[in-house]
Amino acid sequence: xxxxxxxxxxxxxxxxxxxxxxxxxxxxxxxxxxxxxxxxxxxxxxxxxxxxxxxxxxxxxxxxxxxxxxxxxxxxxxxxxxxxxxxxxxxxxxxxxxxxxxxxxxxxxxxxxxxxxxxxxxxxxxxxxxxxxxxxxxxxxxxxxxxxxxxxxxxxxxxxxxxxxxxxxxxxxxxxxxxxxxxxxxxxxxxxxxxxxxxxxxxxxxxxxxxxxxxxxxxxxxxxxxxxxxxxxxx
Amino acid sequence: xxxxxxxxxxxxxxxxxxxxxxxxxxxxxxxxxxxxxxxxxxxxxxxxxxxxxxxxxxxxxxxxxxxxxxxxxxxxxxxxxxxxxxxxxxxxxxxxxxxxxxxxxxxxxxxxxxxxxxxxxxxxxxxxxxxxxxxxxxxxxxxxxxxxxxxxxxxxxxxxxxxxxxxxxxxxxxxxxxxxxxxxxxxxxxxxxxxxxxxxxxxxxxxxxxxxxxxxxxxxxxxxxxxxxxxxxxx
Numbered sequence: 182x183x184x185x186x187x188x189x190x191x192x193x194x195x196x197x198x199x200x201x202x203x204x205x206x207x208x209x210x211x212x213x214x215x216x217x218x219x220x221x222x223x224x225x226x227x228x229x230x231x232x233x234x235x236x237x238x239x240x241x242x243x244x245x246x247x248x249x250x251x252x253x254x255x256x257x258x259x260x261x262x263x264x265x266x267x268x269x270x271x272x273x274x275x276x277x278x279x280x281x282x283x284x285x286x287x288x289x290x291x292x293x294x295x296x297x298x299x300x301x302x303x304x305x306x307x308x309x310x311x312x313x314x315x316x317x318x319x320x321x322x323x324x325x326x327x328x329x330x331x332x333x334x335x336x337x338x339x340x341x342x343x344x345x346x347x348x349x350x351x352x353x354x355x356x357x358x359x360x361x362x363x364x365x366x367x368x369x370x371x372x373x374x375x376x377x378x379x380x381x382x383x384x385x386x387x388x389x390x391x392x393x394x395x396x397x398x399x400x401x402x403x404x405x406x407x408x409x410x411x412x413x414x415x416x
Numbered sequence: 417x418x419x420x421x422x423x424x425x426x427x428x429x430x431x432x433x434x435x436x437x438x439x440x441x442x443x444x445x446x447x448x449x450x451x452x453x454x455x456x457x458x459x460x461x462x463x464x465x466x467x468x469x470x471x472x473x474x475x476x477x478x479x480x481x482x483x484x485x486x487x488x489x490x491x492x493x494x495x496x497x498x499x500x501x502x503x504x505x506x507x508x509x510x511x512x513x514x515x516x517x518x519x520x521x522x523x524x525x526x527x528x529x530x531x532x533x534x535x536x537x538x539x540x541x542x543x544x545x546x547x548x549x550x551x552x553x554x555x556x557x558x559x560x561x562x563x564x565x566x567x568x569x570x571x572x573x574x575x576x577x578x579x580x581x582x583x584x585x586x587x588x589x590x591x592x593x594x595x596x597x598x599x600x601x602x603x604x605x606x607x608x609x610x611x612x613x614x615x616x617x618x619x620x621x622x623x624x625x626x627x628x629x630x631x632x633x634x635x636x637x638x639x640x641x642x643x644x645x646x647x648x649x650x651x
Contacts (some may be wrong), residue, residue, distance in 0.1 A: 233535060252494035265505060268507065269504060269506065269507025269508050269510075269511065270504060270505060270507070270508065271504065271512075271592050271593070272501060272503065272504025272505070272508035272512075272591055272592060272596050273504050273505065273507035273508035273511055274502075274592065275508075275587060275590065275591050275592030275596065275598075276504065276506075276514070276515060276590065276591070276596070276598055277509055277511045277587070278511045278583050278586060278587065279514065279515050279579065279580070279590060279598070280511060280514050280520075281513070281584050282577045282579050282582045282583055283514075283518065286578055286579055286582065287579075341544060343521055344514065344517050344518045344521055344522075345514070347521065348513050348517055348518045350516050351513060352510060352513065354510070355509055355510065355511065356510050356511070357507060357509065358506070359504050359511030360505050360509070361510065362516070363510075363511055
């Protein structure tokens with residue numbers, strides 16, 4: 182039976198930009214599992230009401246429904262132990278939680294503010310009011326106040342990325358000699374920007390650029406093939 | 417044969433404050449290995465010249481000499497695979513490297529500036545000139561310029577610790593349900609301060625305080641028994 186992933190989509194079905202859903206998409210490819218990624222919008226709460234909550238990713242695998250990208254990764258390692266590990270057992274998983282929370286506390290809020298209006302412009306029209314209302318409540322300010330111009334955001338980003346950059350100076354992936362879910366946690370942020378924004382978050386001489394290139398090429402170029410709104414813009 | 421650890425000491429042999437050496441001390445206890453921790457001072461380069469470099473920790477296990485706390489942890493997992501894992505295999509180790517570099521980039525420089533003169537006061541007299549010269553070169557300023565008063569340092573520390581604090585809200589240790597080398601990476605910083613400084617880095621209502629208490633109690637209270645210069649000061 183094919184796995185179903187409810188996956189955030191934009192104005193068109195082919196625009197898939199959620200960093201949390203990208204984590205799961207890469208995790209499913211890592212596990213070599215086929216899946217159908219059903220386009221879903223923020224306001225389609227009824228469609229995923231069966232999951233007991235109102236956000237994607239939602240994964241349905243036979244009789245099992247799993248929500249939250251972290252729980253999905255843990256589920257996939259437990260349910261498919263014979264395919265390559267995503268998290269690396271008990272200690273690998275525990276250590277990856279640090280990387281997850283680091284991503285969410287330091288990187289997500291910064292990149293969100295840098296690509297805020299690119300996301301806004303990519304939304305399905307039925308999500309526009311919802312996005313503004315929920316994000317302004319979360320940010321505690323208007324979208325117009327929160328947005329960060331590249332000349333302010335990029336230097337902050339360079340500083341925030343100093344820890345993963347130092348890791349990648351020692352080993353090719355956060356997961357070591359091959360990618361792990363830790364890499365997909367970080368890649369999710371870059372796919373978020375890549376799919377909707379023309380901004381160049383990384384310069385070609387950055388070791389993180391080469392890391393991202395390797396992940397874009399992984400699984401027959403799966404992430405590289407993703408629809409980009411600004412795909413005429415050079416990388 | 418008993419393992420030998422060359423371990424940074426202060427004015428008295430019993431003062432052992434190096435965060436990097438504390439990582440190794442805890443790692444050796446974790447592995448259930450007996451060891452002799454030989455007091456060493458910064459300027460005793462000749463004593464460890466056999467190791468090919470000039471800093472501790474240096475571990476000698478039979479015919480093997482291993483330097484650098486991270487390499488020592490990897491060595492112990494490889495050489496003693498039947499005792500509890502420190503790093504958790506390939507992915508666990510790869511993910512822990514992120515935590516190591518995060519500690520060294522964000523936490524070490526901050527705490528160093530908070531306890532700078534407490535360390536200085538704890539040094540053996542033959543290390544005093546060396547410490548000032550090397551640290552001022554590294555900091556790019558005098559010790560007097562670098563020192564950070566608690567009213568400035570503590571709010572910064574609270575912010576820096578938000579990532580491990582969030583991890584410890586989910587699981588009792590950075591290593592999961594039991595400590596791993598990731599915990600000792602972080603504990604090393606707290607032992608550095610605990611052994612030489614009267615400063616209270618954590619308040620009792622902080623989840624990290626309870627985490628540190630558990631680690632102080634581990635291995636029959638090994639870390640708690642460490643000599644404290646200011647041991648009359650309440651915790």
